[in-house]
Every structure is written in structure tokens, then in C-alpha cells.
Amino acid sequence: MSGAVRVRVDRERCCGAGNCVVTAPEVFDQDDADGLVLLRRAEPPADAADRVRLAVELCPAGAITVAPRPVPERSSTP
Amino acid sequence: MTVAPLTDLPLWPPTNLDRDPLVPLDAGERRRFAGPVTRVRLPTDATAWLVTRHADVKQMLRHPGFSADLTRPGFPLLRRLAPGAFGDRRGGFIRMDGAEHARLRRMLTAEFMIRNVRRIEPLIRQTVDRALDELHAAGPPADLVTHVALPVPSMVICHLLGVPYADHEFFQERSRTLIDRDAPPERVQRHVRELRDYLHRLVEAKVAAGERADDLLSRLARDRVETGELAVDELVGMAVLLLIAGHETTANMIGLSTLLLLRHPARYAALRDDAGHAEGLVDELLRYLSIVRTGLPRLATEDVEIGGRLIRAGEGAIAVLSLANRDRTAFDRPDEFDPYRAAQQHVAFGFGVHQCIGQPLARAELRIALVELARRFPRLRPAVTAGRLPTRDSSVVYGLDALPVTW
Numbered sequence: 001m002s003g004a005v006r007v008r009v010d011r012e013r014c015c016g017a018g019n020c021v022v023t024a025p026e027v028f029d030q031d032d033a034d035g036l037v038l039l040r041r042a043e044p045p046a047d048a049a050d051r052v053r054l055a056v057e058l059c060p061a062g063a064i065t066v067a068p069r070p071v072p073e074r075s076s077t078p
Numbered sequence: 079m080t081v082a083p084l085t086d087l088p089l090w091p092p093t094n095l096d097r098d099p100l101v102p103l104d105a106g107e108r109r110r111f112a113g114p115v116t117r118v119r120l121p122t123d124a125t126a127w128l129v130t131r132h133a134d135v136k137q138m139l140r141h142p143g144f145s146a147d148l149t150r151p152g153f154p155l156l157r158r159l160a161p162g163a164f165g166d167r168r169g170g171f172i173r174m175d176g177a178e179h180a181r182l183r184r185m186l187t188a189e190f191m192i193r194n195v196r197r198i199e200p201l202i203r204q205t206v207d208r209a210l211d212e213l214h215a216a217g218p219p220a221d222l223v224t225h226v227a228l229p230v231p232s233m234v235i236c237h238l239l240g241v242p243y244a245d246h247e248f249f250q251e252r253s254r255t256l257i258d259r260d261a262p263p264e265r266v267q268r269h270v271r272e273l274r275d276y277l278h279r280l281v282e283a284k285v286a287a288g289e290r291a292d293d294l295l296s297r298l299a300r301d302r303v304e305t306g307e308l309a310v311d312e313l314v315g316m317a318v319l320l321l322i323a324g325h326e327t328t329a330n331m332i333g334l335s336t337l338l339l340l341r342h343p344a345r346y347a348a349l350r351d352d353a354g355h356a357e358g359l360v361d362e363l364l365r366y367l368s369i370v371r372t373g374l375p376r377l378a379t380e381d382v383e384i385g386g387r388l389i390r391a392g393e394g395a396i397a398v399l400s401l402a403n404r405d406r407t408a409f410d411r412p413d414e415f416d417p418y419r420a421a422q423q424h425v426a427f428g429f430g431v432h433q434c435i436g437q438p439l440a441r442a443e444l445r446i447a448l449v450e451l452a453r454r455f456p457r458l459r460p461a462v463t464a465g466r467l468p469t470r471d472s473s474v475v476y477g478l479d480a481l482p483v484t485w
């Protein structure tokens with residue numbers, strides 16, 4: 001599987017088990033105050049996409065969702 | 079629809095005492111139970127659906143249409159209980175649903191988050207070191223369960239909660255009763271009450287002491303009880319839960335994992351120099367051993383289709399973690415212990431909003447205990463070759479009562 005993803009987390013659902021942080025630490029973090037998920041990068045680099053998808057599967061609470069990242073209209077990147 | 083007579087249904091959990099301790103279910107039991115969703119008879123003579131496939135177990139445990147509240151009528155209990163056996167259940171959030179559960183659990187999520195567990199790794203290491211000294215002093219041969227497997231998680235949870243380890247015999251005995259399906263109902267009831275009374279006194283003292291101590295119960299007393307967010311009785315219930323959960327689970331994992339690794343001497347030896355692989359190994363141990371073998375019971379509160387079967391509101395269902403962890407659609411060659419496989423998607427800690435909150439702690443304890451054991455006792459081997467090891471067959475958390483080792 002390839003393709004960049006856009007990640008969303010639902011802190012209302014999160015139960016703080018932290019599987020996402022172990023799986024993709026550059027994308028997910030846990031809030032010091034309440035232990036619930038924090039999103040570090042909603043648009044992670046493409047090479048993290050597989051691990052993000054694994055995090056979706058491992059999340060016991062269904063708190064993480066991913067959608068394919070829309071291709072930017074102008075394809076030129078600075 | 080014709081209803082099969084109750085006695086025709088297979089009894090769950092099975093009661094084969096000759097099974098090897100490392101085999102959750104033998105071949106015949108597998109054939110009997112490992113259908114997608116099958117109907118079984120429980121020791122209480124109730125019936126329930128057994129959910130055994132990895133995908134189905136995940137779907138069921140994540141579905142809000144299943145309740146974990148065992149006081150609801152029709153809840154599939156695995157043992158007979160005295161009426162009101164759980165007495166004051168306040169604070170026992172693993173048996174609550176929805177917002178009630180979330181409110182209490184969330185007071186703990188920061189405590190057990192990965193960053194905080196990393197911070198206490200030195201404490202875990204010290205505890206393991208001390209336990210290994212004791213093992214060394216006691217033998218060879220000596221019992222690994224008495225000297226290492228039980229004291230390590232016990233000391234760590236006592237330290238974190240702020241419960242005096244000196245009282246360990248008192249609460250270890252009670253903790254064991256509460257998860258023993260064969261314990262007489264009156265004894266369960268008495269031990270719940272005694273444990274609650276004990277922790278009640280401790281919590282009251284912490285509330286009265288106010289500022290000083292920096293342990294989990296003191297922090298909750300200060301930050302949540304004083305602010306009126308949490309009742310003392312609720313804190314007591316949470317303390318009971320954490321104390322019990324911190325005891326048997328990791329202890330049994332350390333014991334069984336050691337036995338398993340000693341049957342794979344090359345892998346055991348590799349632990350010494352290959353500590354980097356220990357994280358992955360821990361997941362494979364959790365998957366392969368699946369110590370909550372009888373599964374997680376739930377009550378359907380609405381009609382839900384699981385694995386092609388309609389489970390109706392009011393019916394019981396049991397998510398069999400050990401079978402899900404041996405499902406070939408989720409794991410290649412699932413009955414092989416393969417320390418190098420990627421096993422993270424096992425469901426040994428459960429799934430859904432009740433998934434074990436202490437799992438980062440459990441993983442760290444298991445990893446450190448096994449690595450240090452392999453370092454300090456490279457020639458470790460079981461001290462008994464024949465005969466049956468004493469196993470916890472009637473416990474909700476499976477494990478060994480003793481593992482005599484020599485070196």
C-alpha cells in the first residue's frame with residue numbers, strides 16, 4: 001500500500017492505551033495532562049503511511065481514522 | 079426454531095487437566111469450540127455465544143452494543159456467585175459502560191502512559207535485580223514463581239499505588255480468590271470486603287495526609303477526591319482493581335514465558351545479547367500464551383451481528399482471546415511460537431475501550447524480567463523433567479503456581 005494519508009484522531013473516543021504512540025511515534029503522542037492521544041502530524045510523510053494504518057488497526061477504541069490525502073491541485077512543490 | 083437441549087451443548091470453559099501448560103486448548107477442544115460463533119453451556123447452566131475469530135473478537139469488543147456490567151440480568155458469568163457478591167462495586171470501572179467507565183478510566187490514563195512507564199524503568203530494573211538475588215540465594219534449585227514472577231509485579235504495583243508491600247500476603251491471597259472460579263461464593267464475598275476495607279483505611283489515611291506522598295493513590299486523593307470529582311469509595315474501588323490487575327497477570331506471564339523460553343534454549347540464550355528484539359518477543363509471548371484463556375464475557379444490549387450470527391439483545395457472548403490469537407487468518411502458522419514474527423495485533427490485552435490500561439507497564443516488566451533473567455542465569459533450566467507442573471486451572475488468569483528451576 002502506498003499513498004499519503006490524512007490522519008484524524010477523536011480524543012472523545014480515545015482510551016489512552018497508547019498503541020498508536022508505539023506504532024508511529026512521529027505521528028502520535030500522548031498528552032501529559034490526560035494521557036489521551038495527540039496528533040503530531042495530520043499529514044505524515046508517505047513512508048509513515050503503513051504504520052499509521054497499522055495504528056488504526058491496533059487502536060482498541062476506534063479513535064484513529066485515515067483518509068487518502070487529496071492530491072494538491074498544483075503539483076509543483078517548492 | 080428448535081432449541082437443542084442444554085446438555086448437548088459443549089461446556090465452556092473446558093476442564094482438561096492433562097493439557098500441557100503452554101497449550102491453551104487441545105486439538106479436540108479446538109474442533110469443538112473454534113467455529114466462527116458457536117453456542118456453549120456455562121458452569122452456571124446459562125448459555126452464551128463463543129466468539130473466536132480474530133476479526134470477530136475485535137468487532138465484538140469494540141461494539142458499544144455489548145455491556146461489561148456483570149450485574150445486569152443475563153450476563154454470562156463463568157461461576158456461581160452469592161447474591162450481591164460484589165457488594166460495593168463503586169469505582170470498579172472494568173465492569174462499567176459508556177460515560178461512567180470513561181470518567182474513571184480517564185483519571186488513570188496519564189498515570190500509565192508510555193512516557194511515565196519509561197520513567198519508572200529503573201525502578202523495575204532494581205526490583206528485578208533484587209528478586210534475582212533472592213532466586214540466587216535460594217537455590218539451586220529454587221522456585222521462580224515465589225522468588226521472581228510474583229514479587230516483581232507485586233512490588234512494582236505496590237510502589238506505584240503506595241500500598242505497603244509488607245502486607246503482600248494479605249492481598250495476594252485475596253486477589254487470588256477473586257479471580258478463582260472455584261472459590262466458594264461466600265469466600266469471594268468475604269475477600270472482596272476485606273480487601274475493600276483494607277484499601278479504604280489506606281485511602282482515608284492518604285486523604286488525611288494531604289500534600290506529601292507522591293504515589294498514585296495519594297495523587298488521586300489530592301487531585302480528585304479533594305476537588306470533589308471522585309468519591310472515596312470510588313477511589314477504593316479503583317485501588318482494588320489496580321492492585322488485583324497488577325498482581326496475577328504479569329506474574330503468570332513471567333512464569334509461563336520462562337517455561338516457554340527454556341524449551342527454546344537458543345532463543346533464551348539470544349535474549350542476553352539481543353535485548354533489542356525483546357519488545358517483539360514480548361508481543362509474541364502475549365499472543366502465544368494468551369493467559370486470559372477463558373475469554374472476556376459481555377452481554378448484548380442490542381441485536382448485533384458478529385461473524386454472520388445475530389446475537390440478540392439480552393444474550394451473552396464471550397470473546398475468546400486465546401483462540402483469536404491463534405486464528406490463521408490473522409497470523410501465519412499460529413500454533414508455532416515464532417519469536418521473530420510481528421505479533422502486535424494480538425488481543426491478549428483485550429480490545430475496545432476496556433483494553434488493559436496497564437499494558438505499557440506489563441510489557442516493560444515482562445521484557446526487563448526476561449532479559450535480566452537470561453543475563454544472570456544463562457544456564458537456567460527446569461528442575462523437574464517429569465510430572466505435571468502445578469497450574470492455575472480455575473483462575474480467570476491462567477498460569478503456573480510454581481516453576482522449580484536450576485542453573
Ligand code: SF4
Pocket residue numbers: 009013014015016017018019020021028036037058059060061062063064
Ligand atoms: S491507540 Fe487509540 S485509544 Fe490508544 S492512545 Fe492511541 S488513539 Fe487513544
